[in-house]
Amino acid sequence: MINNETNFLTAYSQFLDTSGKHLTYSALSIYCNFSDELSQKEKIFFKTHLESCPECSQRLQEAREVESEEQFKKPASIFSIQSVVFRYSIAAILVVGVGSTIFFALMKRNSDELITQQLEASQIIAEAALNPEHFVPNQTLENFIERTVRSSSGIKLNAPAIGDTLIFPFTFQWNGGKSGTTYTIVIVDNKNMVQAKGSTSSSEITIHKNLSPGLYYVKLEANEELVQVGKFLIIH
Amino acid sequence: MDITTLHNVYLQKGTAGYAVIRNFYSRYADILAKTSLINIDDVVHEVFLSLSKTDFENVRNVEHYIMRAIKLQCWSLLDKAIRQKAIITDNDGMNDSDEKERNYKQIPTVTYQNGQLTELEGTDLLVQINLFKARLNSQEIRLLNFLIDEMDRSEIAGMMEINVNTLDTNIRRLRIKLAEYLKNLGYAHKGLERFN
Numbered sequence: 383m384i385n386n387e388t389n390f391l392t393a394y395s396q397f398l399d400t401s402g403k404h405l406t407y408s409a410l411s412i413y414c415n416f417s418d419e420l421s422q423k424e425k426i427f428f429k430t431h432l433e434s435c436p437e438c439s440q441r442l443q444e445a446r447e448v449e450s451e452e453q454f455k456k457p458a459s460i461f462s463i464q465s466v467v468f469r470y471s472i473a474a475i476l477v478v479g480v481g482s483t484i485f486f487a488l489m490k491r492n493s494d495e496l497i498t499q500q501l502e503a504s505q506i507i508a509e510a511a512l513n514p515e516h517f518v519p520n521q522t523l524e525n526f527i528e529r530t531v532r533s534s535s536g537i538k539l540n541a542p543a544i545g546d547t548l549i550f551p552f553t554f555q556w557n558g559g560k561s562g563t564t565y566t567i568v569i570v571d572n573k574n575m576v577q578a579k580g581s582t583s584s585s586e587i588t589i590h591k592n593l594s595p596g597l598y599y600v601k602l603e604a605n606e607e608l609v610q611v612g613k614f615l616i617i618h
Numbered sequence: 619m620d621i622t623t624l625h626n627v628y629l630q631k632g633t634a635g636y637a638v639i640r641n642f643y644s645r646y647a648d649i650l651a652k653t654s655l656i657n658i659d660d661v662v663h664e665v666f667l668s669l670s671k672t673d674f675e676n677v678r679n680v681e682h683y684i685m686r687a688i689k690l691q692c693w694s695l696l697d698k699a700i701r702q703k704a705i706i707t708d709n710d711g712m713n714d715s716d717e718k719e720r721n722y723k724q725i726p727t728v729t730y731q732n733g734q735l736t737e738l739e740g741t742d743l744l745v746q747i748n749l750f751k752a753r754l755n756s757q758e759i760r761l762l763n764f765l766i767d768e769m770d771r772s773e774i775a776g777m778m779e780i781n782v783n784t785l786d787t788n789i790r791r792l793r794i795k796l797a798e799y800l801k802n803l804g805y806a807h808k809g810l811e812r813f814n
Contacts, residue, residue: 410693421766423766
């Protein structure tokens with residue numbers, strides 16, 4: 383009775399015999415972590431596919447690298463420190479430092495303008511001080527900064543420099559790309575929420591969107607692949 | 619193991635499980651953002667939800683299993699994100715009336731095409747069946763593997779040193795257990811009814 387029964391275990395077994403498509407990362411994880419319990423047919427399924435598919439072999443290598451790094455990974459930068467107090471301290475220093483710079487710059491102007499601008503600077507500082515959370519670095523995005531994600535592409539974000547303070551409208555420039563490439567600039571806040579986005583085939587784009595004071599990250603994508611991550615500040 | 623212990627021992631900051639997820643997230647943050655996993659806490663939450671459905675009473679070597687399952691769940695989230703990105707790309711430009719179809723494409727179901735599992739479902743079953751093995755004893759794993767390998771019943775009985783009647787009983791119990799496990803995961807197909 384059982385032999386004649388058509389069921390999904392049989393279908394599963396047939397799938398192992400006939401499947402030719404790429405392996406998912408989950409399946410590769412089974413191969414890495416649950417190999418002791420695999421049946422003979424499952425082992426052959428993996429072995430046969432991996433031997434004939436360079437793409438899946440590469441993904442297997444990638445999965446193994448990611449899993450082997452985990453015990454040894456250290457915080458990538460000073461911003462990776464987990465302490466909330468430390469993060470708020472950094473944010474407070476940032477706010478005071480930027481506020482002071484603006485204040486002293488305004489001192490050099492004429493007195494009428496100075497009075498007005500001092501008031502504005504005070505408002506900026508007050509506003510920024512009210513929202514220190516908007517200046518807290520995002521640990522994950524910080525890890526992407528200063529390294530080219532697609533190292534082979536040769537595309538580099540030139541402006542703004544990392545950590546620049548920008549004023550509206552925001553212009554971004556890059557170089558090194560091939561002609562015909564579609565570039566996308568994605569601006570996210572320090573919670574990694576998308577605030578603005580624009581695409582172009584040239585090497586420059588201006589974003590016309592008012593952003594509230596805070597720390598922002600810019601992601602440069604070429605043909606939908608992430609190329610580089612930068613960051614900038616909006617004070618006003 | 620209760621879910622509070624699961625969270626505190628394996629998924630809280632500073633634990634080995636959290637380190638696995640942090641490393642994984644730092645590498646694939648951009649892709650995961652496509653599925654609304656915008657920060658590491660979202661990923662931890664998803665992994666926790668998946669693991670909390672596990673009946674740990676039947677799992678052998680719980681600690682070893684959980685660490686492996688955390689890794690597997692991370693990769694599953696990445697697969698889901700990649701799949702979702704592909705679906706969105708496929709559906710670019712469609713109008714609102716196609717929204718139902720978009721949702722439909724994201725629902726996992728077990729279906730047959732000409733008597734065979736589709737590629738995606740077959741790979742998904744491979745993952746789930748191997749997770750299922752972690753809650754079986756060594757004899758049951760052997761039996762399940764023999765069935766997957768489509769060995770003849772008499773041959774299985776000989777290798778397991780039991781008579782065919784006992785083997786049939788064991789096979790039936792195992793199939794019911796597997797069908798129950800898959801049903802609890804949300805799989806639905808009339809073929810599963812055969813086991814009950």
